Amino acid sequence: MAQREAWVQAEGGYAHIQGTxxxxxxxxxxxxxxxxxxxxxxxxxxxxxxxxxxESRFSKDVLLTTVMIYWVTQTINSSTRLYYETQRHPWDLKQGERVETPTGVAAFPAEISRPPREWAERSFNLQRWTEMPSGGHFAALEEPQRLVEDIRAFFRPLRG
Structure with a gap:
């Protein structure tokens, strides 16, 4: 909780302005x-x-493509609006509630926020928890092969 609070104080300004x-x-x-x-x-x-x-993780082409997608389509609003809607309609589990849908977590070390495993196990039907060696919030771009392998491994035992 202290680590999360320190992150919110240092980096949470974007969420506040997007949420308000x-x-x-x-x-x-x-x-x-x-x-x-x-x-x-x-x-x-x-x-x-x-x-x-x-640029050690993303080429200028990847960064510029991402910016251009938002620029040409003028869709930055829909990405910021999500924070506003989430603040007004939070999704919270009540005491004793649990999500029973099979759940997997790929825990990337530089992700901006991740629950302790014990919290995830208490709140979700946790079927898989993978501690990844590297990667952050943009894991699909940073560690695509590891992410794909983990998703496949999660679904393999769930197939009928």
Whole structure:
């Protein structure tokens, strides 16, 4: 909990503004390709397992493609709006409630937030927990092979 609180204090400003003023932020980001690029690339740098060197994990082509998808489609608003909606309609398990759907967790060390395994086991029908050696929030781009292998391993015993 202390680690999570320290992260919120140091890095949680984006969630606060997206959760309270997503429209204002979105208009500014849609109006400025440089601002949009700065916003997105900063997230890739901070949320990935790159030790501060974003290009060690993502090429300029990948970063620019991501920015261009948001820029051309003008869809940064839908990504920020999710935070606003989540703050107004939180999804919380009540005391004693549990999700019975088979669940798997690929625990990447640089993920921005992950529950302790004991919490996941208590709240979900945890069938698989994999401690990954590297990767962060953008695991599908950072560690695609490891992620695919883990997803396949999770579903293998669930097949009929």
């Amino acid at each position: 003023k997503p429209q204002t932020l979105s208009y500014g980001l849609n109006d400025s390709p440089a601002g949009l690029a700065a916003w997105i690339v900063e997230k890739y740098r901070t949320w990935s397992d790159c030790n501060g060197d974003v």
